[in-house]
Amino acid sequence: MNFSVWQGEWSYILLFIAGFCVTQPWRYMGVVLSKDVSIDSEVLVWVNLVSTALVAGLVARLLLFPAGAVAEVPLALRMLAFLGGMGLFMVLRQSMAAGVLGGIGILVAGIVLIGI
Amino acid sequence: MTADGSDPGLQAPAWTKGATQRQALLRGARRAFGSLPAFVVFATAIGFGALARDAGFDLWQTLFIAATIFALPGQVVLVQQAAAGATLLAAALAVMLTSVRFLPMTVALLPWLRDGSRQRTKEYLLSHFMAITVWLESRRWLPVLPPNLRMPFFAGFALMIYVGNTSAAVIGYVVAANVPTPLAAGLVFLTPLYFGMSLILTAVQWPFAVAIAVGAIVGPVAFVYAPGFDLALSGLVGGTVAYGLKRWREGR
Numbered sequence: 001m002n003f004s005v006w007q008g009e010w011s012y013i014l015l016f017i018a019g020f021c022v023t024q025p026w027r028y029m030g031v032v033l034s035k036d037v038s039i040d041s042e043v044l045v046w047v048n049l050v051s052t053a054l055v056a057g058l059v060a061r062l063l064l065f066p067a068g069a070v071a072e073v074p075l076a077l078r079m080l081a082f083l084g085g086m087g088l089f090m091v092l093r094q095s096m097a098a099g100v101l102g103g104i105g106i107l108v109a110g111i112v113l114i115g116i
Numbered sequence: 117m118t119a120d121g122s123d124p125g126l127q128a129p130a131w132t133k134g135a136t137q138r139q140a141l142l143r144g145a146r147r148a149f150g151s152l153p154a155f156v157v158f159a160t161a162i163g164f165g166a167l168a169r170d171a172g173f174d175l176w177q178t179l180f181i182a183a184t185i186f187a188l189p190g191q192v193v194l195v196q197q198a199a200a201g202a203t204l205l206a207a208a209l210a211v212m213l214t215s216v217r218f219l220p221m222t223v224a225l226l227p228w229l230r231d232g233s234r235q236r237t238k239e240y241l242l243s244h245f246m247a248i249t250v251w252l253e254s255r256r257w258l259p260v261l262p263p264n265l266r267m268p269f270f271a272g273f274a275l276m277i278y279v280g281n282t283s284a285a286v287i288g289y290v291v292a293a294n295v296p297t298p299l300a301a302g303l304v305f306l307t308p309l310y311f312g313m314s315l316i317l318t319a320v321q322w323p324f325a326v327a328i329a330v331g332a333i334v335g336p337v338a339f340v341y342a343p344g345f346d347l348a349l350s351g352l353v354g355g356t357v358a359y360g361l362k363r364w365r366e367g368r
Binding site: 005006007011012014015016017018019020021022023024026027028029030031033034044045046047048049050051052053054055056057058059060061062063064065066067068069070072073078081082085086089090094096099100103104105107108111112116 | 156159170171172173177180181184185186187189190191192193194196197198199200204207208209210211212213214215216217218219220221222223226227236239240243244246297298299300301302303304305306307308309310311312313314315316317318323324327328329330331332333334335336338339346347348349350351352353354355356358359362
């Protein structure tokens with residue numbers, strides 16, 4: 001793992017560039033454009049689809065290639081906990097509390113049972 | 117929901133009668149405690165704190181990321197990219213792709229904050245609080261408020277969500293450091309669970325379901341063959357394929 005550049009005092013500059021500097025300008029541009037320019041709604045549709053697909057890729061990565069504590073958990077248990085949480089969410093009328101508590105419950109119970 | 121996104125069931129609350137801007141600010145702040153989405157975001161931000169600690173960041177870095185980005189997907193992407201040893205360029209690109217949506221969101225919301233007077237400085241300052249939960253809640257509430265109370269109400273609400281989000285990241289970090297490993301892993305797992313549920317909610321529209329499916333397949337493959345750019349690729353490929361299919365079906 002090549003984590004070194006993201007550590008130490010200099011890391012704040014990197015975090016600022018890769019975080020704030022690529023996020024906040026879009027908000028500022030929104031303020032500027034909201035004045036009189038009408039944004040092409042087709043572009044908005046594409047932007048929304050891209051960020052949705054990216055979050056889907058992120059979820060897949062968090063499940064398949066997790067870092068740290070979850071990486072110790074077997075893939076089958078990770079998937080079981082995730083799908084269990086999603087299933088509870090859907091069955092119990094889209095209750096996020098049920099999805100979160102159910103998913104975490106399965107994961108933690110599984111870890112304790114297996115004894116990692 | 118009506119066409120402008122406001123909630124037709126809501127009417128101007130009684131407190132708005134003769135209320136000062138200061139009172140509206142405090143009402144907005146109080147509103148943050150009574151809103152369910154705000155509570156969900158608080159819980160998820162706790163998960164972010166645990167995730168950042170898990171990825172190897174210290175407490176101050178975690179707080180810095182939450183305070184400067186204030187958008188959960190961007191925060192998680194940055195932390196994950198750094199943990200995987202991605203380059204600055206790859207990390208910035210992936211975070212940027214999660215943040216482009218703030219442009220249309222800001223454009224859509226700002227007209228609701230204006231009462232006719234020009235308050236550019238305030239608008240730029242408040243734009244930092246533009247994140248999905250603040251946006252969704254504001255779209256429901258702003259239209260029913262008297263125009264002169266909208267900006268202070270929004271400021272109070274958004275600021276409180278901001279404080280809650282950043283302090284939750286700290287809480288999550290500290291809690292994850294002090295509970296047994298299985299529970300810490302559970303806290304870290306909050307993030308994929310929450311994002312997964314959010315995706316299910318958007319997937320009712322079929323182009324979004326396509327984007328999710330393609331993104332979830334492209335992401336892991338690209339993680340193996342093009343590490344660092346996997347998130348950007350899943351977003352660009354998944355989003356563009358879904359958009360192309362949508363255009364193609366509409367064109368027939």
